[in-house]
Amino acid sequence: MRPCPRCQAKVEANAIRCPQCGLALKAHGHPGIPLYRAEGEAALCESCTYHLDDTCTFPQRPHAETCTLYHNAYQDPKADRPVIPPGQQMRLWVNRRAGLIALVALIGISFLIVLVR
Numbered sequence: 001m002r003p004c005p006r007c008q009a010k011v012e013a014n015a016i017r018c019p020q021c022g023l024a025l026k027a028h029g030h031p032g033i034p035l036y037r038a039e040g041e042a043a044l045c046e047s048c049t050y051h052l053d054d055t056c057t058f059p060q061r062p063h064a065e066t067c068t069l070y071h072n073a074y075q076d077p078k079a080d081r082p083v084i085p086p087g088q089q090m091r092l093w094v095n096r097r098a099g100l101i102a103l104v105a106l107i108g109i110s111f112l113i114v115l116v117r
Contacts, residue, residue, distance in 0.1 A: 036070035
């Protein structure tokens with residue numbers, strides 16, 4: 001449960017609208033699209049990566065108070081990434097490259113057969 005930005009009522013994390021004040025909490029009525037809101041008087045664009053590198057195409061730029069693509073330029077990018085244990089990293093690496101590993105193993109076995117004869 002999290003508070004509504006407007007009325008501070010408790011709202012479920014996947015709620016599309018606040019049940020008390022009707023404020024849209026998710027963009028376009030879709031629970032998977034977050035809607036970022038400006039806090040206070042400052043617009044979101046002032047701290048957005050897309051505004052700072054001039055790649056933003058949002059029509060309300062540079063005065064947007066809500067945005068679906070907002071990414072804080074001053075936030076540490078490594079803070080968003082989860083820590084994955086080394087054993088799981090190795091498993092993921094092997095799973096992504098299973099075809100290549102199988103091909104290298106097949107070539108290696110072929111060379112061993114040729115060398116043994």
